[in-house]
Amino acid sequence: MEQLMQQVVSGLANGAIYACVALALVMIFVSTDHINFAQGEMAMFSTYIAWQLMQWGAGFWPAFFIAIAVSFVGGLTIERVILRPLHTAPVLSIVVVFIGLLAICNSIAGSVWSYLIKEFPSPFPKDTFGLAGLIGPHQFGVVLVTIVVLSLLFVFFRFTPLGLAMRAAAQNPVSARLAGVRVDWMLALGWGLAAAVGAVAGTMVAHIVYLDPNMMGGILLYAFAGALLGGISNPGGAVLGGFMVGVLENLVAFIGNAIEKSFGVYIIGNGEKLTVALIIVITVLTVKPSGLFGRVVVKRV
Amino acid sequence: MATTETAAAADAVARQAATAEPPARAAAVKPWVWAVVAVAFVLPLLKFVIPGVISDYRLFVISTMMIAAIAVLGLNLLTGFNGQISLGHGAFYAVGAYTAAVMLDKISWMPDYYFLTIPAAAVMCFVVGYLFGLPALRLEGHYLALATFALALAVPQLLKYKWLEGLTGGVQGVVLLKPSPPFGLPLSEDQWLYYYILVIMVALYFIAFNILRGRNGRAMMAIRDHQMAADTMGIDTAQYKTVTFGISAAYTGIAGALSASAIAYVAPDSFGFFLSISLLIGLVVGGVASLAGSIIGGVFTVLVQNSAQALSKFVKNDLGLPFDLSAYAVYGILLLILMYVMPLGIAGGIVMAWRRLRG
Numbered sequence: 001m002e003q004l005m006q007q008v009v010s011g012l013a014n015g016a017i018y019a020c021v022a023l024a025l026v027m028i029f030v031s032t033d034h035i036n037f038a039q040g041e042m043a044m045f046s047t048y049i050a051w052q053l054m055q056w057g058a059g060f061w062p063a064f065f066i067a068i069a070v071s072f073v074g075g076l077t078i079e080r081v082i083l084r085p086l087h088t089a090p091v092l093s094i095v096v097v098f099i100g101l102l103a104i105c106n107s108i109a110g111s112v113w114s115y116l117i118k119e120f121p122s123p124f125p126k127d128t129f130g131l132a133g134l135i136g137p138h139q140f141g142v143v144l145v146t147i148v149v150l151s152l153l154f155v156f157f158r159f160t161p162l163g164l165a166m167r168a169a170a171q172n173p174v175s176a177r178l179a180g181v182r183v184d185w186m187l188a189l190g191w192g193l194a195a196a197v198g199a200v201a202g203t204m205v206a207h208i209v210y211l212d213p214n215m216m217g218g219i220l221l222y223a224f225a226g227a228l229l230g231g232i233s234n235p236g237g238a239v240l241g242g243f244m245v246g247v248l249e250n251l252v253a254f255i256g257n258a259i260e261k262s263f264g265v266y267i268i269g270n271g272e273k274l275t276v277a278l279i280i281v282i283t284v285l286t287v288k289p290s291g292l293f294g295r296v297v298v299k300r301v
Numbered sequence: 302m303a304t305t306e307t308a309a310a311a312d313a314v315a316r317q318a319a320t321a322e323p324p325a326r327a328a329a330v331k332p333w334v335w336a337v338v339a340v341a342f343v344l345p346l347l348k349f350v351i352p353g354v355i356s357d358y359r360l361f362v363i364s365t366m367m368i369a370a371i372a373v374l375g376l377n378l379l380t381g382f383n384g385q386i387s388l389g390h391g392a393f394y395a396v397g398a399y400t401a402a403v404m405l406d407k408i409s410w411m412p413d414y415y416f417l418t419i420p421a422a423a424v425m426c427f428v429v430g431y432l433f434g435l436p437a438l439r440l441e442g443h444y445l446a447l448a449t450f451a452l453a454l455a456v457p458q459l460l461k462y463k464w465l466e467g468l469t470g471g472v473q474g475v476v477l478l479k480p481s482p483p484f485g486l487p488l489s490e491d492q493w494l495y496y497y498i499l500v501i502m503v504a505l506y507f508i509a510f511n512i513l514r515g516r517n518g519r520a521m522m523a524i525r526d527h528q529m530a531a532d533t534m535g536i537d538t539a540q541y542k543t544v545t546f547g548i549s550a551a552y553t554g555i556a557g558a559l560s561a562s563a564i565a566y567v568a569p570d571s572f573g574f575f576l577s578i579s580l581l582i583g584l585v586v587g588g589v590a591s592l593a594g595s596i597i598g599g600v601f602t603v604l605v606q607n608s609a610q611a612l613s614k615f616v617k618n619d620l621g622l623p624f625d626l627s628a629y630a631v632y633g634i635l636l637l638i639l640m641y642v643m644p645l646g647i648a649g650g651i652v653m654a655w656r657r658l659r660g
Contacts, residue, residue, distance in 0.1 A: 033443070034443065035443045035444075035446065035447050037388075037446075037447075037450060082637065085641065086640065086641075089640070089644075091386065091442035091443060091446075092380065092386055092589065093640045093644060094443075095386055095388070095442075095443065095446045096581065096585055096636050096639075096640055097636065097637060097640050099388065099578060099581060099633075099636060100632070100633045100634070100635075100636030100637040100640070101633070101637070102633070103578060103629050103630065103632050103633030103636065104630060104633035104634060104637070105633075106629060106633075107627050107629040107630035107633060108630065110627065110629075111627065111630070217454055217574070218454075221451055221454050221455075224447060224450075224451065225451075228447075266463050266464070269463075271458060271461060271462070271463070272458060272462065273458070274451075274454055274455040274458045275455045275458055275459055275462075277451060277455070278451045278452060278454070278455040281447065281448055281451040282436055282448055282451070285436065285439070285440055285444055285447070285448055286436040286439055286440075289439065289440075289444065
């Protein structure tokens with residue numbers, strides 16, 4: 001039982017990361033209807049920036065905040081330079097551009113910093129953090145940071161004029177423009193924020209999965225699963241979905257382990273993590289495409 | 302309002318069909334295609350005329366290009382002609398390759414009848430593709446891309462699944478033998494492989510050409526252009542979409558089976574996301590919805606992969622940039638550039654340029 005509890009709690013810690021990435025995906029999705037396949041690689045790139053800053057002698061937190069700022073500018077630039085001209089392009093072109101971005105981020109990181117796996121430090125003190133036996137210091141810190149980031153975003157979107165303008169631009173671009181909101185810039189801002197949130201996720205997870213150019217592949221897939229499960233059109237739902245798949249991931253491995261122990265039959269384990277994500281993605285998409293908390297989109301023809 | 306738009310769209314489709322050249326005549330095989338096929342068949346024999354140029358290795362490279370071309374053609378049938386985006390066609394390539402490899406490895410008399418792996422892989426992949434096409438029916442555009450993206454990422458893990466290890470050989474993969482020329486023909490292994498693949502490729506192109514120029518092909522393209530309009534015109538869109546998924550998967554699976562024979566080795570990690578990206582770039586470079594473009598795409602992907610090292614050296618030593626330029630980077634940059642400069646791919650770009658030149 002204690003083991004189960006442990007698995008659930010550590011699942012929540014993983015889920016925090018997925019929730020961040022899922023939120024980044026949703027922020028772009030609600031405003032542009034694009035699914036950003038490069039989100040994971042962008043986050044990976046931000047993490048390398050933080051790592052590089054630390055190599056140059058910066059402390060963790062300065063590096064963390066600079067990386068977030070750089071990512072924000074980077075995300076904004078990508079939207080303005082690369083995606084803006086494709087505003088009316090067909091879906092295939094957009095998807096292809098995202099895949100291109102993914103490949104470029106991955107290979108640039110690989111050529112600049114090499115494909116060797118690097119250690120990434122944890123900023124959280126080992127002794128004073130965490131709840132003994134239940135959750136490690138780093139995981140506890142990750143959950144805290146995530147909660148802080150999510151709360152800040154909530155406050156930003158709920159209580160500031162700029163946040164309101166961004167929501168308006170996402171919900172109804174035409175009316176928003178008529179009301180004087182600069183919709184273009186709101187979209188770019190959304191991209192910047194998404195990249196920044198991704199940077200948080202990357203720098204937090206790098207201590208757990210180690211730093212390498214392919215580190216975000218599985219995480220991105222789980223973030224997709226979380227976003228879809230919670231509803232890709234609903235930021236709150238996506239966050240919740242992220243936490244859910246985090247727990248689910250660990251539970252599946254736990255149950256698989258238990259079955260193997262008591263019946264001696266191997267069904268599922270850590271080696272099938274991506275497959276579990278694939279199954280979640282396809283199941284949600286076919287059974288309930290709007291997710292658990294999403295808005296059902298009615299298409300007008 | 303809703304009805305007028307649909308009507309307008311249906312009208313547009315009808316007009317497009319009407320203004321297109323009359324089907325049967327215009328879609329006959331062009332003479333240059335026959336010329337290319339003839340050259341392809343004579344190519345290995347040129348060894349006796351120009352021994353320096355035609356070597357076994359070069360024939361093998363061309364063989365891999367043809368395999369890539371078949372795989373890209375498969376993806377093109379689905380994405381280019383039917384409008385369903387797939388980022389995970391590497392999965393079907395893997396299924397085809399493993400079907401062939403397991404048959405060759407486990408059935409003792411199979412290596413003598415290796416050509417049977419082709420129909421087997423085709424059937425297997427058709428079934429798998431058809432089944433994947435069923436949930437895909439409910440997905441459109443970005444969502445389908447997402448589902449297939451997930452598939453592409455999960456494939457290597459699926460192939461390592463413990464219960465399949467007995468068949469697939471787990472991480473180690475399966476080592477095979479190259480097919481040897483039959484009836485004591487005086488051909489080297491690579492020459493025979495070349496002919497084997499060439500014949501299959503020509504046959505597959507012939508089939509695809511005929512599917513596309515007939516009623517079925519027009520239905521496929523009508524669904525791509527406007528699904529609802531196609532639906533109102535009496536096309537069974539669900540049926541067409543799933544069957545197209547199956548056929549597309551079968552094509553790509555055949556390419557996989559051929560590659561298993563050609564490379565004589567399969568392992569899970571060669572069917573990762575990179576493979577799916579390669580097929581995608583083949584599609585985009587060659588040209589979406591272009592049969593000839595699929596060949597250009599196939600040739601291109603192999604060229605990039607084979608010359609990645611040289612390219613990297615060139616960038617480092619001659620241009621003096623502190624980068625390793627991998628095939629992956631080239632793919633990424635090209636994907637971006639092509640979307641702006643030549644959205645129809647190289648084949649489409651050439652046709653456009655030619656039309657513009659002719660005025």
